[in-house]
Amino acid sequence: MALLPILTYPDARLHKVAQPVRAVDARLRALIDDMFDTMYEAKGIGLAATQVDVHEQLIVIDVSEQRDERLVLINPELVWASDERVKGDEGCLSVPGIYDGVERPAAVRVRALDEHGQSREIAAEDLLAVCIQHEMDHLKGKVFVEYLSPLKQGRIKTKLLKAEREAARETAERD
Ligand code: GNR
């Protein structure tokens, strides 16, 4: 088991565009395991490789209550999105403590490779649809706060930078 550090907003690396995965091999499966460990430890429902500073098109998800329904999406492509939109509160492991409403298509279909390199098509609605779209945004370098007003984005940046400075100061005082 290995936990990976999660990048926090505002960090320029969260805006890098992920490249396609070239081979679903042992290296990738080790990364997938570490990403699930990291996601479960952080109590998240999804994690994109971008958030752990790996800029490849890889997403891990588990929206189940029991935390036992792993979903791996490699090189995901959106094949369909509903015209119907829904607005729901979102949060992000890279934007700790911030929750706000984002409007997105209510349902999507996505084609992706699984951890065995098999191509699959996934139909999603409700929380899974939200999570898949939130994670695919990460791979494009987009964080959910970019859907909010510039005023809110500025406030979120200030708040998180202040929290980061205070955490660094506490570490310095302890050592
Ligand atoms: O854990 C998470 N919860 C969540 C809630 C509502 C909408 C999206 C999400 S994804 C988030 C984990 C995360 O940051 N993934 O990138």
Ligand code: NI
């Ligand atoms: Ni996120």
